[in-house]
Amino acid sequence: MSTSDLAINLATLNPRAPLRDSIEACLRNGITAIGALRDQIAVAGPEEGLRIIRDNGLRVTSLVRAGLFPATEEAGRAAAIEDAKRAIDEAAALGAECLVILAGGLPTGSKDLAQARAMIAEGLEAILPIACAAGVPLALEPLHPMLAAERACVNTLEQALDICDQLGEGIGVVVDVYHLWWDPKLHAQIARAGASGRVLSHHICDWLVPTNDMLLDRGMMGDGVIDLPGIGASLAASGFKGPPEVEIFSAANWWTKPADDVLKTCIERFHACC
């Protein structure tokens, strides 16, 4: 069974596992395209982490992540921008196909969404020229509205594309089914994103019923209610060619299982359910 048409974001395996172990598990299971995690690379040692990925000839469909731009203090916003510049360097060193941007939520104590969103636009404006010069596309990821306060107050594909259109070239979006499946405008906005060449990444997993944790209870494809073939068809029609990338944050279930079992299930479900 060919797996060249599927990428695995390493957050799907326990993200606290050593990078080398996760990569060896991917290779054992025929997976040669990965979404890489900056935190996991940092634990391996920045140079060593990048080397492990490069030396194994892996395709890096995304590097996760930079962003979290809103902060009460100017210094906090500047620090997020500096960190994003380092992330751009790392993405360039890996030949990553995009750098995932997690926008950030409300600064502590703030109730001002408009201000937080302005800070996000400001952060993106600051790093976009640098990303363009480095040849690293920025992939803005709208997150589920239940994460608006704490993680990202960019919450629909329409909103993310409006931001991209304001910024111009060099930035696109992650279409993560988990965050966007419910949106009545999803298919129309995927078409819009495709028409402007802005679909940079397609993350897959499933929405479990019930969902027991807002951050770490994502499901394996087929175990939930998301119409994965329908969304995949819209993405294909929009012109997106890249492999979908499995990204399952699942602290109580999949992260507790051996990596080989998780990967075998991902591959099997991808072929059966997507």
Place this chain on the structure above:
Amino acid sequence: MSTSDLAINLATLNPRAPLRDSIEACLRNGITAIGALRDQIAVAGPEEGLRIIRDNGLRVTSLVRAGLFPATEEAGRAAAIEDAKRAIDEAAALGAECLVILAGGLPTGSKDLAQARAMIAEGLEAILPIACAAGVPLALEPLHPMLAAERACVNTLEQALDICDQLGEGIGVVVDVYHLWWDPKLHAQIARAGASGRVLSHHICDWLVPTNDMLLDRGMMGDGVIDLPGIGASLAASGFKGPPEVEIFSAANWWTKPADDVLKTCIERFHACC
């Protein structure tokens, strides 16, 4: 301190409390406008429940709820419509200012949002003429996207208003800050709703950080991150005149406290935070 400008949805007090106890607590605290719960009325005995509310001269700003239209079997959909007709009768008997419509989520086993949404439109079409004849406005309530699978796959104000516009007169929306606060289009859609006279109800509470339960962990006004004055100002500018209605589902916190304490806090926070 005047409380005639505030309504209390009885779900804010422990909804398993006897109706009479909850109403007496409201009256003791100067609250004369309520959102009433059909389940609680039914427990009191349908006739007796309606009588308790009427005999106390209460203003009923909303009756909660009918809907849950999607179902796999035709019989299930027909049963939801029949139940909604009974709800319309009850709302008329109470002189309720609107009947809240909880649209319903995906039928068991289904991943077809478009089909579920068509079933919702079908249910609303079936009951709207009856509601109009009874003089009961239907108030479609968009719920937070995290509840799309299980409770309602109507998830933005824009989507709810599109449905209303398709149906015509006699139907409007509930603007519940809990469900809608994150939406970048919220203020524009409130203006749209106001222009077409479709704002029927304004529910207030707060979004806690963190939120520990997707259904039953809503916060007291002021304890979370929602810009209550901002949303209130948009509603006032849209022409909405009715009192806001406090609706806090809080199994682990507010439902465990004495009703008088909850009501005193609601009134105090309404004046301080809204």
